[in-house]
Amino acid sequence: xxxxTRRAHSRAVSFDAIGVVIRHVVRVGKxxxxxxxxxxxxxxxxxxxxxxxxxxxxxxxxxxxxxxxGLTNVWVEVNRQGQVLAKEQQKNTxxxxxxxxxxxxxxxxxxxxxxxxxxxxxEIKGTR
Numbered sequence: 001x002x003x004x005t006r007r008a009h010s011r012a013v014s015f016d017a018i019g020v021v022i023r024h025v026v027r028v029g030k031x032x033x034x035x036x037x038x039x040x041x042x043x044x045x046x047x048x049x050x051x052x053x054x055x056x057x058x059x060x061x062x063x064x065x066x067x068x069x070g071l072t073n074v075w076v077e078v079n080r081q082g083q084v085l086a087k088e089q090q091k092n093t094x095x096x097x098x099x100x101x102x103x104x105x106x107x108x109x110x111x112x113x114x115x116x117x118x119x120x121x122x123e124i125k126g127t128r
Contacts, residue, residue: 034105038122056104
């Protein structure tokens with residue numbers, strides 16, 4: 001399962017690093033937290049992607065099949081040095097007060113898809 005967000009930056013600024021905080025809520029009452037830091041970012045349209053492995057979904061759902069109906073909402077926050085630059089969400093709802101689970105959302109370099117579309121996505125910090 002992936003979630004991709006695209007945001008055009010209208011400012012004439014080059015960012016050295018941008019952090020992307022991604023939160024997915026699955027209906028089993030868990031808020032999955034993840035963070036990816038991109039570096040060497042220029043002006044223009046940018047893409048970010050995050051993954052949840054099939055084994056992680058299986059663990060969350062207790063082995064039951066997962067469908068898109070099991071995804072309550074997705075929140076994405078883009079920030080630089082603690083300042084929020086942009087926020088996106090799938091549905092206009094507040095984040096629920098449910099248990100947070102870290103470590104289940106991974107960046108592209110942590111998946112078998114790492115070599116694919118290398119020119120579409122920004123460089124991830126620590127992957128040189």
